[in-house]
Amino acid sequence: DVKVTQSSRYLVKRTGEKVFLECVQDMDHENMFWYRQDPGLGLRLIYFSYDVKMKEKGDIPEGYSVSREKKERFSLILESASTNQTSMYLCASSSLDRGIDYGYTFGSGTRLTVV
Amino acid sequence: ELKVEQNPLFLSMQEGKNYTIYCNYSTTSDRLYWYRQDPGKSLESLFVLLSNGAVKQEGRLMASLDTKARLSTLHITAAVHDLSATYFCAVDEYVGNDMRFGAGTRLTVKP
Numbered sequence: 553d554v555k556v557t558q559s560s561r562y563l564v565k566r567t568g569e570k571v572f573l574e575c576v577q578d579m580d581h582e583n584m585f586w587y588r589q590d591p592g593l594g595l596r597l598i599y600f601s602y603d604v605k606m607k608e609k610g611d612i613p614e615g616y617s618v619s620r621e622k623k624e625r626f627s628l629i630l631e632s633a634s635t636n637q638t639s640m641y642l643c644a645s646s647s648l649d650r651g652i653d654y655g656y657t658f659g660s661g662t663r664l665t666v667v
Numbered sequence: 668e669l670k671v672e673q674n675p676l677f678l679s680m681q682e683g684k685n686y687t688i689y690c691n692y693s694t695t696s697d698r699l700y701w702y703r704q705d706p707g708k709s710l711e712s713l714f715v716l717l718s719n720g721a722v723k724q725e726g727r728l729m730a731s732l733d734t735k736a737r738l739s740t741l742h743i744t745a746a747v748h749d750l751s752a753t754y755f756c757a758v759d760e761y762v763g764n765d766m767r768f769g770a771g772t773r774l775t776v777k778p
Contacts, residue, residue: 585765592676594755594770595710610765642709653717655700656757656766658709 555579558643558659565666571630573662575643582647584626585656586610586618589640601626633666640664669694671758673769680746680776688741688772690756699732699739700757700766710755714741746776 559574577584583602587595587610597610599618607618615637619627626645630637640663644656670693680686690699697718702710714723716732716739723730727750729742739756753773757766 587768592770594671595757595768597765597767600765608765611767644710653698653715655702655712655715656710657712658702660709 556643556645556657556659558662560662563662563664565633567634567666569633571633573628573641575626575659576624577645579645581645583645585644586628587642589642635666638664638666669758669760669767671756671767671769673756673772676770676772678772678774682747682776682778683745686743688754690739690769692737692758694760696758696760697734698759701730701741702755704753748776750774751776
């Protein structure tokens, strides 16, 4: 019954590496989002996408990029990982199903450690 | 910029007691969401409140929305240990737009 899948639960990467976090949803949702979650700061929006090949910056896009080549897949890219990007990364998707708002469906999260 | 503030950030309760978590936000919006997160897990949707005066209840939790005051409350009645979790409120300004989250309230219910 998994609906939003993040490819890795835990990742350890070295400073300067290029990192790809993958997210796939099987609900045919138009909207997809990437957040990072840090203690005491809640969830902060990195990037979001309303459609294939579309992307919008969130509140903290610096050091990140995204790719949405297919509707079901939204990838977050850390161009050159740094230790301050150590965090929990959460992917979410949403849709207005016939005008009904169900809120977001979240993936299980990827805990990234940059050493 | 939309800001969402929750309080308290930490809440320790005895079983059987009642308490309320508050969520204030800075913009006109009539779309407010509550989520629950268990340790090590992702967020689970609890309530979607889409109009002024909306009230929803599920078990021992009841959420309400006052858009004029820009305030939502999550009321806990006769708390039980299973309610221990972190609770987030979130607001989006426009339909289908990106949500902004509060910092979360970590609730611990003790026997």
